[in-house]
Amino acid sequence: MLVVQKYGGSSVANPERIKNVARRVAExxxxxxxxxxxxxxxxxxxxxxxxxxxxxxxxxxxxxVDMLLSTGEQVSIALLAMALHEIGIPAQSFTGLQAGIYTDEVHTKARITEINPERVIACLNSGKVAVVAGFQGVNQEGDITTLGRGGSDTTAVALAAALKADICEIYTDVDGVYTADPRIVPDARKIKEISYEEMLELASLGAVVLQPRSVDFARNYKVEVHVRSSFNYNEGTVLKEEKDLEKKGVVTGVAHDKNVVKIGVFGVPDQPGVAYRLFSELAAHNINVDMIIQSAGKEEGQNDISFTIGKNDLAKTVEILEDVVKKLSARGYTYDEKVAKVSIVGAGMVTYPGVAAKMFEALYEENINIQMISTSEIKVSCIIAEDAVERAVNAIHKKFELSN
Amino acid sequence: MLVVQKYGGSSVANPERIKNVARRVAExxxxxxxxxxxxxxxxxxxxxxxxxxxxxxxxxxxxxVDMLLSTGEQVSIALLAMALHEIGIPAQSFTGLQAGIYTDEVHTKARITEINPERVIACLNSGKVAVVAGFQGVNQEGDITTLGRGGSDTTAVALAAALKADICEIYTDVDGVYTADPRIVPDARKIKEISYEEMLELASLGAVVLQPRSVDFARNYKVEVHVRSSFNYNEGTVLKEEKDLEKKGVVTGVAHDKNVVKIGVFGVPDQPGVAYRLFSELAAHNINVDMIIQSAGKEEGQNDISFTIGKNDLAKTVEILEDVVKKLSARGYTYDEKVAKVSIVGAGMVTYPGVAAKMFEALYEENINIQMISTSEIKVSCIIAEDAVERAVNAIHKKFELSN
Structure with a gap:
């Protein structure tokens, strides 16, 4: 079997843990x-x-920044290769460049465009373990790029796809994917199997066990991914195609995300091209916009546009809005950082009507006001007050009986 | 003018010092x-x-080891490029690979074989400062290599040669090259100009202001090197061709080295091939042998061979000697760690007779016993007791009136 394993920062936090990883790899x-x-x-x-x-x-x-940050992984691969060597396992380390991981030009948030893992394959074929730096690649200029937060997951999945690996194991400090955050919902249950689409929604929604881009990669290349802990031998959560899942529930899990700012642009002229100009400007500055809602404004011929972004992008967004609001002749904008997003995800949702209503009912019973709603085929998300998020997640988890 | 500047570890030891380097570069x-x-x-x-x-x-x-250690310089180049950017100087960092620094295969002690600095040239031509990682290169496999202790000096000189720079400035934590170690000889004088050959001897003899290999490189490619301090604006010492030196003294400086072990192999059969077998065995284990003396032993048909090595190599050397002494049917060996080497260096020595005698006289007047002597065209070295080294250096420095 050909296995790609990925160990996160906490799994290699010190020499003892690196040795522990070496022993796992050795097995x-x-x-x-x-x-x-x-x-x-x-x-x-x-x-x-x-x-x-x-x-x-x-x-x-x-x-x-990429030149600087990429040294972190380079230290890890060298030390892990040494630790393997020390217990008699032949191993060789590879930087992103050496592993043939090519990306686009977008420093600090690069996307993998191609993998040419000839050296890694040669290493495996010669009976050695290949130790590859996560999070980094190289662009066409030969400059080092990094893949952004959680990029090592993407490296692992993309490498697994390129190597046609039998499985990609993502070792982390949690046991797998849960029906809700166990720190908030004590009786949250570990999910045994989950479809790529569900995982993608959960990951996008703040259940940051895996970087969304890595899940997308896994889905596109049908890489079977096993998320598990490096600190025990428990079975974790397996990501696979929906048709291969043993059992499909209506709702698979409840996610929440506090890294949300709600932006309102109000008094926008009701004419074509307005949304395009606003959001293309944000996109040009690499700002990820999540939920978008447009509604009729209070005055005739005007609209209000609301959307959400991550907290890190607020300063930049405000800068852009100052300018765009003028250009669009909008009346103004507001933002609210004291909000959070709760979401339910489930592949079965498509065929079961009334799922969204049941979520709203749970929030109503807790007297929690819904500020924005957004739905997809397998997801319903609501923006609520940040201080209500724990009550909301528990109420929804209970309403859908997810602990059973 | 095209300048290559090299800043050592102490000059970039913390963010404040990196900013200081940036300001110097900016000037x-x-x-x-x-x-x-x-x-x-x-x-x-x-x-x-x-x-x-x-x-x-x-x-x-x-x-x-090279994969690990090379991250150190990568951090420095990224931070210095950022510091330059911060004060309005466009700059770009380059790893050894990106700067086109190719080496042989000998990890941890690689030698530069070729420099193809196209990217560095393009960077300079576009009006930016190029910040290049010292100490590292890449071999034919694309693996990262390091150049060994002091390798950044070699990077700087080799890059200056490849770029045909007007001058290579080596910034360090001392003011330049002195007629003797100022910590031992209070009235030691800074040498204004020195020939490559003299510097090479001084560097090899323990005056470790520059790595010998970098001096050799400078000599071979006729790179004018200016050694000076990054903590002040004093003129340092300029290395150039002997014919270009303003003034040639008989003796340029006194060097000393406490990193010496004297080895004696005695009762060696007086027959061909003995020295070859002994020293080829040591060379095969990468042990640098410095002085070698062979003399007739006490018994007929036997010789004694003495040589010196660095203290780090003692354990390995003893291991080899245990074996070689048996194979050569020698009577045995001894070693003495409590020795040091004092040397005088001067390009003028060749044409002035009696220079060595004057050195021996200085030692005699201090009642210091000479254990071994070795001479070259521009150098005389003596092995003496370690605890006499400070008296010896002062006496020789005074005898040759080097403080004037």
């Missing part, structure tokens, strides 16, 4: 499997590098 | 010069990485 290797391991930077390394950077420049060139 | 840039900067890892970074490594493996594969 697979000694059982006769071929193993490629993707690792993140050790524990707090990335934060330490960001602190150093902060002392030098508040707004450094993105190319140099 | 050159704003004066209209083109500047390529080579930097080492920040202060203790390399030691910290070695400590991490020590917790994982006592004897890791050299390829992985």
């Amino acid at each position: 697979y290797y000694r059982a006769g499997h071929r193993v490629a391991v993707v690792v993140s930077a050790m524990g707090d390394t990335t934060d330490e590098l960001l602190d150093l950077m902060g002392e030098i420049s508040p707004n450094p060139p993105a190319r140099e | 050159y840039y704003r004066a209209g010069h083109r500047v390529a900067v080579v930097v080492s890892a920040m202060g203790d970074t390399t030691d910290e990485l070695l400590d991490l490594m020590g917790e994982i493996s006592p004897n890791p594969p050299a390829r992985e």
